[in-house]
Amino acid sequence: MEWPRPSLTADHMIYLARADGDSEVVIHRGDGPADVYEGDDVVALNSPGVEKFTTRPARRDITIKVDGELYHPPRHRMTPNEIISAATELLPSQYYLVRIKRNDERESYQGKGDDEIRLRDGMNFITVSVGPTPVSDPAFERGPNLMLKGLTALGYAPTLMPNTAEHVVFDYTVQSGPHAGRTFKLGLIVPPDFPLTWPSGIHLSPELHPLNPSGEHPKGCIHKEHAKPFQDGLGGQWQYWSRPYHHRGVLNEAVQSYMTHIWRLWDTQ
Numbered sequence: 001m002e003w004p005r006p007s008l009t010a011d012h013m014i015y016l017a018r019a020d021g022d023s024e025v026v027i028h029r030g031d032g033p034a035d036v037y038e039g040d041d042v043v044a045l046n047s048p049g050v051e052k053f054t055t056r057p058a059r060r061d062i063t064i065k066v067d068g069e070l071y072h073p074p075r076h077r078m079t080p081n082e083i084i085s086a087a088t089e090l091l092p093s094q095y096y097l098v099r100i101k102r103n104d105e106r107e108s109y110q111g112k113g114d115d116e117i118r119l120r121d122g123m124n125f126i127t128v129s130v131g132p133t134p135v136s137d138p139a140f141e142r143g144p145n146l147m148l149k150g151l152t153a154l155g156y157a158p159t160l161m162p163n164t165a166e167h168v169v170f171d172y173t174v175q176s177g178p179h180a181g182r183t184f185k186l187g188l189i190v191p192p193d194f195p196l197t198w199p200s201g202i203h204l205s206p207e208l209h210p211l212n213p214s215g216e217h218p219k220g221c222i223h224k225e226h227a228k229p230f231q232d233g234l235g236g237q238w239q240y241w242s243r244p245y246h247h248r249g250v251l252n253e254a255v256q257s258y259m260t261h262i263w264r265l266w267d268t269q
Helices: 010-016 080-087 143-153 225-234 252-268
Strands: 005-011 023-027 035-037 043-046 055-056 064-066 068-069 095-100 106-109 124-130 167-173 184-189 202-206 239-242
Touching: 005 010, 010 043, 064 080, 068 080, 080 095, 080 225, 143 167, 143 252, 167 225, 184 225, 202 225, 225 239
Parallel strands: 064 124
Antiparallel strands: 005 043, 023 035, 023 055, 064 068, 095 106, 095 124, 167 184, 184 202, 202 239
């Protein structure tokens, strides 16, 4: 059949195929592994010619992530409050659930704690406090420790560069834009008072753009000397993109907000 739009959701495809509502869509493109889509996942129809899609029953036994920890839900439909109670030691009255979707998009369930979610294998959630965290709380973090814990909760494996206190390094696979699918090593110099002060940009290896100390994103303000600490400490070829993040003040979801900023940098290449 012909579809007049450049995309549609997996649910729409399942409906058009008259498949069971709990099915998932499987797409084979090229020789790589199949892509699996479910529910409100958006399927881009950007390949020339005819594309082939199949449906199959969704997995019975599923695994999701909550704050970076694996959890095996006992059923496919649970409320955010039930997930928080079962998968963490937190109180639903003090936290709400946020889903990290494809392309690092966020779906908040704040105020929807009793609405059922149709759970699917591989879903990723984080919990967010409904109010400010007291300074006396041992969970209160700032600076590099906050960045490290936030990145870990999002599924990354960050580390501090040896012999440094503020240089955070992690592998990042580009999710959209012309470089989608490529993996770079990213370095952030995280101020001690983060998120009051944000990293001034990203350091990456291998190098991508020619050096250009002036100009605008995506190919302007590309520096070499600023990346020297990462190149000396880790080897390889590094460059620095000066890309200030202009949010002011503290966010309950500071690390997620900053990673959305990074996603936009790659999406707009």
